[in-house]
Amino acid sequence: MVKKISFKQVREDFNDLRAVVHYTRAAHKLGLWASELAVFEKYLPPAPDAPILEAGCGAGRVSMALYESGRRNLTAFDFAEELCAMAQSLFLERETGDAITLFHADARKVATHPQVADQKFAAVLFMFNGLMQIPRRRNRRAAMRSLRALAAPGAPFIxxxxxxxxxxxxxxxxxxxxxxxxxxxxxxxLVEYGDRYFEDDLGRTFMHLPDREEILADLKATGWTHTWDAMRREIAKESRAVRDFSDENRFWVAHA
Incomplete structure (x- = not known):
């Protein structure tokens, strides 16, 4: 009998050496996409010490780029132990000191994690489709609720x-x-319409592909207020390196 895709399987796939090498290279070389930079400039709080939480940080690409742009109060986590190790290595190599706090956690339960349980963040990020790599809609909604619990009033969720x-x-x-x-x-x-699970040179990848109405419903159900959304191509023209790294996607901004 074929096993249904599970949270455990997705974590194993991200801990696979092929995936670890792929995301580590991006963390060291790619930096922020032009579209990410444009959205962050518009919606992130301007103060460099504003506390920002990044869910699904992978090997540290986004948090490292935010640090290099002057941010000094970053907290990042991922559920894949090997990717967390690569992020830690990158942060140590570039001497980020205490500007980035990194820990291992499950987004579905992060609100009760002792590292962040008593904090409120001025912005919450879940970049590069990380939310959609959580199998089952109820689990994605659990992650959105958990992140909502950590958001300060009015904080953006990007x-x-x-x-x-x-x-x-x-x-x-x-x-x-x-x-x-x-x-x-x-x-x-697969467990839900919209799911894909495939294997290529980078390893095995699970991804849920929603339509717009699905995400609007999920935001409403989990306490977030939708603010704005647009396809990446409508925001900025990306470099060939970014287009090779990622297919077209939709950016979302909601607020607590």
């Missing part, structure tokens, strides 16, 4: 997702996939 309606090609592909689900012929390891 994250990205794919969007299965963003192009004619995607709409056609998902029309076909819907027929497969209706006939019970979908990949048996």
């Amino acid at each position: 994250f990205t997702t794919h969007d299965r309606d963003h192009s004619p090609h995607e709409r056609k592909a998902w029309w076909y996939e819907a027929k497969q689900w209706a006939a019970g012929k979908q990949d048996p390891c």
Whole structure:
């Protein structure tokens, strides 16, 4: 019997050497995307000491870039132990000192983690579609609620997702996939329509691809107020390196 995709399996995939090397290279060389920079400049609090929480920090790409831009009160966590180790190595190498606090945690339960349980953050980030790599909608909502509990009043929540309606090609592909689900012929390891699980040179990757209405409903259900969203191509023109690293995605901003 085929096993359904699980949180444990996704964590194992991110701890795989291929994934670790891929994300570590990006952390050391890629920095912020032009679109990320534009969104951060508009929505992050301007004070360099404003406390910012990054969920799903991976090997440290975003937190490191924020530090290098002058931020000095960053807290970052990830659920993959090997990626946390790579982030720690990067922060030590670049001598960030106590400007970045790093710890290992599950986003679904992070609000009760002793590292952050008594804190409120001026902004919360979950970049590069990390939220969508949590299997099952109830688990993604649990993560959103947990992060909401750590957000100060009015704090922005900035994250990205794919969007299965963003192009004619995607709409056609998902029309076909819907027929497969209706006939019970979908990949048996998947649990929800919108899920994908595939393997390439970078390892195995789980991703849930929502439509816009799904995310709007999830924000409302978890206590966030939707503020703005746009596809990456509408925000900035990205370098070839960024386009090679990531497909098109949708940026979201909500507020506590």
